[in-house]
Amino acid sequence: MATPNAAPSERTRVRRLPERARYDAETLAAIVDAAWIAHVAFPLDGGVHSIPTAVWREGDHLYIHGAKASRMLKALTETECCVSLALLDGLVLARSAFHHSMNFRSVVVYGRFELVTEPAHKAAALAAFTDRVSPGRWATLRPMTDKEMGATTVLRLSLAEASAKVRTGGPKDDDEDLAWPTWAGVLPLSLQAGAPQAEPDSAVALPPPLPTSLAPSAG
Template sequence: MPRPTRPAPSPRTRVRRLPERAHYDADTIAAIVDAAMLCTVAFQLDGAVHAIPTIHWREGGHLYLHGAKASRMLKALTEGEACVTIALADGLVLARSAMHHSMNYRSVVVYGRFEAVTEPAHKLASLRAFIDGLYPGRWDTLRPITEKELNATSVLRIALDEASAKVRDWGVKDDEEDLDWPVWAGVIPLRTLAGEPVTEPDSVARSVPPTRFG
């Protein structure tokens, strides 16, 4: 992946360890956010630091979360700074020496403060984007969400303005003197695939809907 020329948006997003793997452009960051289903959100609550994994989605220049209105985490995220991290493992890199084994990966770190999405139409549209992002076209087939359900759900978003990506997407880098060592070297790709669907016995519909994982 070619490195972009855009500088880090802030000192805390600048990649210091292996900076040649850094990417600060919006397209690279958005693609990684979209490819992942889970992020980890770090925040402070009652003087302690917490890091909670949760599902997310993206719309435009924002990363979105949702949860129960009573969630202590979601309340804390609107009251202080947060750090969101995403990591995807793309391949196992096997070298001729233990020290040069590595992993191909894509990761994103986002800093900032979450804001609540309170306008009902915006909340509804965001939840629809969340469902249809996982299961294309499914929202229109579902029992419509009720006003009570919408009111009981919090939707938060954080801008992707202060974010950085770090990527490794190449092969083995062995020492020249090790190249003749008689052991296999190369990359074993990793990917997420949908398994065999399990239909509920009382499901009226029997056909399985599509997902973004095929």
């Protein structure tokens, strides 16, 4: 992964508001771990595509999966791509429209995906993804068949060439606007799970555990 204080490559260097850049491994990992969806941009058939897909991290790699027949997954092992993900933490309401903003955490990764072919590695990656969705769930499920495993592609992308950008705090109003008679501040935002909705024919009545980051609020 990136070193703490320097961009790992010129294309990952944050140019706009560089003080918000983060290049350390811990920040990158924390943001990827908090995200559920990433957008994967890649060239194919003379055009450029950007596809949202589920994402997870194991060690120094970001993982995705999908159907073996997926054109995107086939293309990603043959060409460079750019993966981006973002978390919205709040709406920043200033005293002028010009200074309105958002608090966010984002990551951009460049590179080429590699195919995970070793059976144990592939199974472990899918188990890690499943248990991320619901801790301990993989062990409770009907085991995947060889046919299902063969129909599923797992790819991973090194996080060696990645950068993060983070904004926190309140509005940055001009001094002459501070007395303007309108509300200013931050409206926090977060992703939370609702009450589980069981299938009528579910053999188990108790709902599954949820990731801590999706736990419903106490209120």
